[in-house]
Amino acid sequence: MAELLEFNAYSQRIPLMVITGFLGSGKTTLINHLLRQTALQDTAVIVNEFGEIGVDHLLVQAATEDVVVIDGGCVCCTIRGDLLETLVRLFEQRCTGIIPIFKRVIIETTGLADPAPVIHTLLRDQQLNRYFYLAGVITTVDALYGLEQLDQHYETVKQAAMADRLVLTKVALSHSLSLQQLQQRLQQLNPAAVQLLSDEKIGVKAEELLNIGFYHSEDKSIDVGQWLQAESYAENGIVPLDNLYKKTESTEIRHDRYIRSFCIERTQPLSWKVLNRWFQQLVALRGRDLLRVKGLVYTEETPLPILVQGVQHVFQSPTTLPAWPKQPPVSQIVFITRNIEQHIVDQMLDILTHSRTPQEMCQAALILLGCQRTI
Numbered sequence: 001m002a003e004l005l006e007f008n009a010y011s012q013r014i015p016l017m018v019i020t021g022f023l024g025s026g027k028t029t030l031i032n033h034l035l036r037q038t039a040l041q042d043t044a045v046i047v048n049e050f051g052e053i054g055v056d057h058l059l060v061q062a063a064t065e066d067v068v069v070i071d072g073g074c075v076c077c078t079i080r081g082d083l084l085e086t087l088v089r090l091f092e093q094r095c096t097g098i099i100p101i102f103k104r105v106i107i108e109t110t111g112l113a114d115p116a117p118v119i120h121t122l123l124r125d126q127q128l129n130r131y132f133y134l135a136g137v138i139t140t141v142d143a144l145y146g147l148e149q150l151d152q153h154y155e156t157v158k159q160a161a162m163a164d165r166l167v168l169t170k171v172a173l174s175h176s177l178s179l180q181q182l183q184q185r186l187q188q189l190n191p192a193a194v195q196l197l198s199d200e201k202i203g204v205k206a207e208e209l210l211n212i213g214f215y216h217s218e219d220k221s222i223d224v225g226q227w228l229q230a231e232s233y234a235e236n237g238i239v240p241l242d243n244l245y246k247k248t249e250s251t252e253i254r255h256d257r258y259i260r261s262f263c264i265e266r267t268q269p270l271s272w273k274v275l276n277r278w279f280q281q282l283v284a285l286r287g288r289d290l291l292r293v294k295g296l297v298y299t300e301e302t303p304l305p306i307l308v309q310g311v312q313h314v315f316q317s318p319t320t321l322p323a324w325p326k327q328p329p330v331s332q333i334v335f336i337t338r339n340i341e342q343h344i345v346d347q348m349l350d351i352l353t354h355s356r357t358p359q360e361m362c363q364a365a366l367i368l369l370g371c372q373r374t375i
C-alpha cells in the first residue's frame with residue numbers, strides 16, 4: 001500500500017461487479033434475470049466461456065466473433081486470453097463505437113474457482129484502474145445445497161466471505177428450516193453482506209445489486225457507512241460461531257467454522273507508517289487467511305479519511321475521501337479471516353503503535369506467528 005489515490009478519479013471510471021458462487025448455484029440464471037431489467041441496461045457481461053453464458057437467445061440482437069449485443073444495449077462477451085486483455089479490448093471497442101457504450105461491467109467467475117485472483121486483478125492492476133474500479137462482489141449461494149457446500153468446499157466459504165451481497169438462489173426448493181440455518185451461517189461468516197432471496201421465477205431486483213460499493217456511479221455519491229457496516233461486526237461478536245454446530249454429531253471438517261469476522265476501532269489518529277507496517281505484517285505472515293479487509297482510517301497525516309480494502313495478500317492503493325461520513329472521526333477496519341482472532345490483530349496494532357525499536361516491532365509479528373494456524 002504505497003501511494004495514496006485521489007478520490008476524484010472514481011467518477012471517470014467504469015464500475016465492475018463480480019458475480020461468483022459455487023458450481024450450479026445460479027450465476028447465469030441470475031444474470032439472465034438482471035439483463036432483462038431496465039436498471040441494468042447498458043451493462044457488459046464477461047464470462048469465462050462463451051458457451052456458458054446461456055443468455056436467452058430471444059434477447060440477442062447481434063453477434064460478432066466473441067461479443068453478443070442484447071436488446072436494450074447490454075453486451076456479453078467471453079474471456080479470450082486473460083481478463084485484463086478482455087477488459088481493455090471491450091473498453092477500446094466501446095470507445096470506437098464497435099459496441100454500445102456500456103455503463104458497467106459484470107464479470108461471472110467459474111463456479112469451482114477461487115474468486116480471489118479475479119478480485120486481485122481488479123483491485124491492483126494499474127492499467128485497468130485507469131478505466132475501471134471494483135464496485136462490489138455478489139455471491140450466489142444455493143439454498144438447497146449451500147449448507148453442504150459450506151461444509152465441504154472451502155471455495156464456497158471464500159466466495160461468501162468476499163461478498164458485498166449474497167443472493168440465496170433456489171429458495172422455493174429449500175426447506176424453511178435449512179434455509180434459516182444457511183442464512184444464520186452466512187450471517188456469522190459475513191455479517192455485513194445483505195442477503196437477498198431469489199428463485200428462478202422471481203430473481204432479484206436489479207436495484208438491490210447496484211450501488212453496493214462505497215461509491216455510487218449512478219448519482220456519483222459516496223456511502224461508506226453501508227459499504228463498511230462496521231456495527232454489524234460488533235453485534236456479530238456476541239454469538240460464538242461454534243454454537244451453530246452444537247446440534248450435529250458430525251465430525252466432518254466444516255470450513256466456515258474457522259472463519260472470524262470482527263471490527264478493529266481506534267478513536268485516536270494513527271500514524272500511517274504504523275498502519276502500513278500492521279498491514280504488511282498481516283499480509284506477509286497470514287495473507288492467505290485475510291479473506292476480506294475493508295476500512296476507513298483516521299491518520300495523523302491528514303484530517304481526511306483514508307479508505308483501504310484488500311483480499312488476501314492484495315490491497316488496493318489507499319484512497320483519500322473528501323469527507324468523514326460522521327463525526328467525530330474514527331478508524332474502523334473490518335476483517336473476515338480464517339483462523340485469525342480479533343485479539344491478536346488488535347494487540348498487534350497496539351504494539352506497533354507504541355513501538356520505538358525494530359525489536360519491539362517484531363513482537364507484533366511474533367504474536368501472529370505464535371497463534372494457532374493449522375486447520
Ligand SMILES: Nc1nc2c(ncn2[C@@H]2O[C@H](COP(=O)(O)OP(=O)(O)OP(=O)(O)O)[C@@H](O)[C@H]2O)c(=O)[nH]1
Pocket residue numbers: 021022023024025026027028029030052110111112169170171173198199200201
Ligand atoms: N428452481 C430453481 N432453479 C434454479 C435457480 N437458479 C438456477 N437454477 C437452475 O440451476 C441450474 C444451474 O443454474 P446456472 O444459472 O447455470 O448456475 P451457474 O452458477 O451459472 O452454473 P455454473 O456456471 O456451471 O457454475 C440450472 O438448471 C438452473 O435452471 C433458482 O433460483 N431456482
